[in-house]
């Protein structure tokens with residue numbers, strides 16, 4: 418689908434979790450139809466930002482608009498797919514049973530076969546999720562996020578625990594989805610994945626440090642690699 | 655609310671339960687076994703056994719569905735599946751209704767087995783309608799689901815959730831007149847019992863057992879149904895779309 422304007426606009430976002438100010442005045446814009454990578458040291462607030470975008474995080478201030486509608490609006494629940502950092506599927510059901518349940522909830526039963534193929538779990542579709550390996554379980558969780566063919570996919574470290582071959586396949590899938598018009602926001606700690614993003618958002622300690630293409634971020638720090646740029650930008654001065 | 659989502663949820667909950675053969679066996683076997691034990695303990699006191707047998711048949715589902723609901727809801731919260739569901743086009747009442755339908759079904763099976771043993775083998779007599787005992791037991795199961803759903807929000811671990819049974823349900827069952835009939839308890843305790851829901855559920859069953867199906871039975875049932883509605887409403891408010 419063709420969207421005019423950015424997919425996500427975050428302005429002045431503040432989030433308090435427990436008694437910590439976890440996001441302090443975050444501003445950013447995420448273009449539609451691109452794969453945007455969300456990077457930053459562990460604990461900097463990536464998951465919190467994604468939860469806020471999906472509309473499941475209580476926020477203390479600021480605004481988030483998804484396709485020009487405030488985040489968390491009921492109509493967005495059909496348009497946004499979310500994969501949580503820890504796999505959120507039922508361990509005591511098989512892969513297919515999990516997918517059938519979520520597909521029934523979304524009224525998209527036609528998609529079950531497709532998403533199993535997309536994440537390459539065909540061989541394990543009748544295995545109980547609790548008996549799967551870590552990587553297989555996270556792919557089951559990813560499959561659920563893909564069920565509704567959402568316009569925006571928010572994926573929190575979707576490739577953790579996957580081998581390089583699978584990672585490459587999934588990133589190819591992400592780009593195919595983006596080419597078809599889906600907007601993707603993907604968090605990662607892996608630099609070669611960051612390299613595959615169209616744009617990057619770099620966070621540190623609850624602040625948005627930098628935005629740009631991988632090449633722009635490298636150029637800004639005059640660093641030879643993205644990893645060096647990441648270190649230069651996020652190292653506490 | 656949509657029937658599709660409610661039905662999907664009920665089906666999913668039953669699928670999960672079906673995988674847990676041992677729990678299913680316990681759900682069906684423990685109540686009649688306990689009842690049989692009580693029958694032999696009170697062998698010399700048959701009237702005392704008669705007095706509590708029917709109420710117990712109808713209270714087991716409440717206790718067991720309370721425990722199962724608290725734990726499954728807690729798992730739903732801690733496993734992230736609740737967060738996922740809350741980000742989907744699913745009404746909170748669909749989720750609650752799905753649970754209620756699934757567990758009411760299990761409670762109906764459980765009560766039929768317990769009743770068959772009680773009335774067929776243990777010589778328990780009902781002067782009212784035996785079908786009404788089953789209906790009240792299923793209603794009590796829904797009360798257990800509603801209370802479990804609500805109280806699970808206050809537990810941060812399965813261990814805590816399990817403790818709510820002795821903390822919240824057991825005192826109410828004792829106050830219902832399990833050991834000493836309600837009207838022989840100290841006045842102050844009777845006032846407390848009148849302010850709690852479970853004694854009404856117990857009383858309804860006792861009345862059906864003795865064939866006293868008058869207006870007081872209607873009041874009992876009304877209190878139980880009212881409590882279910884209130885607990886479901888409170889439980890729904892604990893299912894937050896946005897969490898800290």
Ligand SMILES: Nc1ncnc2c1ncn2[C@@H]1O[C@H](COP(=O)(O)OP(=O)(O)OP(=O)(O)O)[C@@H](O)[C@H]1O
Nearest residue numbers: 434435437439458459460461462463464465466898
């Ligand atoms: N439920 C919570 N209550 C209190 N503080 C929390 C809670 N969840 C997260 N935090 C804190 O919020 C901060 C940001 O957490 P968040 O999960 O967003 O980090 P992250 O960037 O996703 O980290 P990682 O890369 O390790 O996944 C952390 O310091 C964390 O300790």
Ligand SMILES: [Mg+2]
Nearest residue numbers: 463464502573
């Ligand atoms: Mg995270």
